[in-house]
Amino acid sequence: MAGKILEIKDLKKRFSSDFLLDIKSLSINENEIFTLIGPNGSGKSTLIYLINLLMPADSGKIFFENEDILARKIDKPAVRKKMGVVFQEPLLFNTSVYNNLVMGLKLRSGNVEKYKNNLDFLIKKLRLKELLGRSPKTLSGGEKQKVSLARALLLNPRILLLDEPLANIDQATKDEFSETFFKILKEKGTTTLYITHDRNEAMAISDNIGVIDSGKIEQTGPREEVFRKPINEKVAKFVGVETLVSGIVVNSVNGVLEIKINDIKIFAVGKRDLNEKITISIRPEDVMLLSDVSEPEKLSTLNIFKGITTEIKDMGMFKKVEIDCGFALVAYITETSAKKFNLKKGSQIYAAIKATSVHLF
Ligand code: ADP
Ligand code: MG
Numbered sequence: 269m270a271g272k273i274l275e276i277k278d279l280k281k282r283f284s285s286d287f288l289l290d291i292k293s294l295s296i297n298e299n300e301i302f303t304l305i306g307p308n309g310s311g312k313s314t315l316i317y318l319i320n321l322l323m324p325a326d327s328g329k330i331f332f333e334n335e336d337i338l339a340r341k342i343d344k345p346a347v348r349k350k351m352g353v354v355f356q357e358p359l360l361f362n363t364s365v366y367n368n369l370v371m372g373l374k375l376r377s378g379n380v381e382k383y384k385n386n387l388d389f390l391i392k393k394l395r396l397k398e399l400l401g402r403s404p405k406t407l408s409g410g411e412k413q414k415v416s417l418a419r420a421l422l423l424n425p426r427i428l429l430l431d432e433p434l435a436n437i438d439q440a441t442k443d444e445f446s447e448t449f450f451k452i453l454k455e456k457g458t459t460t461l462y463i464t465h466d467r468n469e470a471m472a473i474s475d476n477i478g479v480i481d482s483g484k485i486e487q488t489g490p491r492e493e494v495f496r497k498p499i500n501e502k503v504a505k506f507v508g509v510e511t512l513v514s515g516i517v518v519n520s521v522n523g524v525l526e527i528k529i530n531d532i533k534i535f536a537v538g539k540r541d542l543n544e545k546i547t548i549s550i551r552p553e554d555v556m557l558l559s560d561v562s563e564p565e566k567l568s569t570l571n572i573f574k575g576i577t578t579e580i581k582d583m584g585m586f587k588k589v590e591i592d593c594g595f596a597l598v599a600y601i602t603e604t605s606a607k608k609f610n611l612k613k614g615s616q617i618y619a620a621i622k623a624t625s626v627h628l629f
Contacts, residue, residue, distance in 0.1 A: 272331075273298050273427055273459045274319065279328030281314055289314050289483040291328070296427070296476075299457040301450065303470040303491075305506070306480035312463045315480075316431045319461070320353050333426060349376055352425030354433040358412035360404035365396065368404060369419050376423065383422055390418040393452050410441040417449060421458065428453070428460045435464070446473070467508050471495055479503045496551065497627055504549045504629070510588075510598035511550040517542055524569065524623060532594030534571050536626035547629040552588065554625035555599035558618040559609050569623040573597070577615045580606070587611075591619055 274296040281289040289311040296302045306312055317323040319330060321337065321344050330337050337347050360368050369387065370380055380387070391397055394414050404412055413433050420428060434442045450473040453460055464470055470477055471491060478488040479498075487499045498504035504512060517540045518533065519526035525536045527548060540546060561572055575593030587606045591597045597619055601611075609617065 271298050272296065273333060274461070275331040276319075277329045277331075279315075279318060279330060280326045281318060281323070282326055283314075287311070287483060289318075291315065291485055294478060294485060294488065296459060296461055298459055300475040301453060301460045301462055301473055302476045302478065303462045303464060303474035304478045304480055305464055305467055305470045307465060307506070310480045311483040312465075312480060313431050314483075316353070316429050316461070316463060320351055320429055321348055349423075350426040351429060352420030352423065352427070353429040354413070354416045354420050354431065356432045356435050358404070358409070358416045360412060360415060362403065362405070364400065365402050365404060365407070365415050366400040368415055369396075369400075369422060372419055373422055383424075386422055386424065390421055390452075393448065394418050408441075410437045410445055413437060414445065414449075421452070421456070424456070424458075426459065428458050430460060430462045432463055432465070434469075435466075467506065479506055481506070498549065499629075501547060501549075501629060504627075508551075509549040509627075510552045511555075511596065512547060513595045514545060514547045517544045517546060525628075527626075529595045532573065534621075534626060535569060535623040536628055537569075537623050538628045540628065549627045549629070550597065550621055550625060551627075552598045552600040554621060555597060556620040557589070557599055557601055557605065557609065557611075558620055561618050571619075571621045571623065571626070573619045573621075575617055575619055577611060577613055577617055580611060580613060589617075591617060593619055 272295045276291050276294040279291040304312055318325050325338055332347060361371065373380060373383055396414060396418060399407065399411060404415065417433060434446060446469060474491045476488060477491045477494045479486045479494060481502055486503045487494055495507050498507055498509060501512065513529050515527040515529035517525055518528045520540065520542060523537055523539065525538055525540055527534050527536055527546065534548065536548060573593035575591040575597065577589055578592050579590035581588040586600045586602055589599045589601055589611065591599060599619060611617065
């Protein structure tokens with residue numbers, strides 16, 4: 269099993285009475301892409317500064333390759349040499365792109381030859397060849413970040429810290445570039461801490477995910493787990509669960525619960541007490557729409573609701589459909605399905621949801 273590259277324990281940094289970064293525990297494994305998502309001002313950049321030793325912590329420990337890097341005796345420049353970092357704003361110098369690429373390398377080891385293969389690899393993969401002679405001033409935002417990322421990767425860092433490097437890039441460029449870039453990281457096996465507030469991107473590229481809010485990590489785990497089983501309503505809202513309603517447990521048989529929401533009943537899987545008040549969530553992509561159900565199945569693991577569409581929003585790649593089926597349910601469907609159902613506001617539709625897709629809090 270791959271070991272931990274970074275381990276944080278009880279790390280604290282206070283800026284004001286309003287803001288305290290307080291990370292009880294966080295670890296990043298070798299070769300993984302760990303994504304930290306959270307709203308603006310939640311402390312993401314502060315965490316990067318602390319890990320990269322750009323700012324002192326108030327208390328706590330950061331172990332990097334098993335060494336406590338907040339210890340007084342630590343050789344900070346030596347530690348920082350083993351980390352690559354890219355910020356939201358590209359930090360490039362007024363010389364050629366090529367010189368920017370090899371600048372860190374020259375400062376640190378002076379040996380360009382040793383990294384020649386890696387340099388060629390990055391230039392090829394990121395298609396930087398045409399840019400090498402140009403000045404960063406003449407580059408687009410996306411191109412500048414490509415250069416910054418290549419520079420950070422050139423020295424084969426033990427960990428790559430990325431603080432929303434793609435945040436200021438237009439969506440089309442970002443989609444294309446993001447795919448290439450994260451493929452490179454996987455190919456090289458670069459351990460990465462990736463910070464973003466884009467949950468779709470997090471879902472697409474991460475191994476493990478952490479959700480941070482107001483300086484505290486609310487949940488960490490494999491991306492599927494965090495997206496499918498958010499541990500509280502705060503995380504659920506942030507990871508994009510659209511349906512969040514409360515109900516009461518009215519029956520429980522063999523691990524299948526019957527939950528009453530308004531006037532309807534929904535099956536879910538879990539252990540709760542009778543009459544317990546709970547909140548349930550359903551991810552929009554877990555809702556299947558059906559135009560007709562001839563013989564509504566009485567399976568206790570499948571919920572089928574009859575409803576009326578109250579809103580249909582075009583989201584580009586798919587449509588977001590809001591359905592009143594006794595409670596407000598949100599489903600995502602493809603353009604093709606929407607056409608097939610001839611779906612309009614006020615259409616009658618059936619929604620099917622597996623009991624295992626109903627998450628409980
Ligand atoms: P994020 O990157 O998640 O948007 P930051 O880590 O930049 O959040 O900021 C977290 C909080 O700390 C914010 O309230 C911000 O205003 C505050 N903050 C960040 N840096 C400083 C600083 N150097 N001095 C005082 N307050 C700061
Ligand atoms: Mg930030």
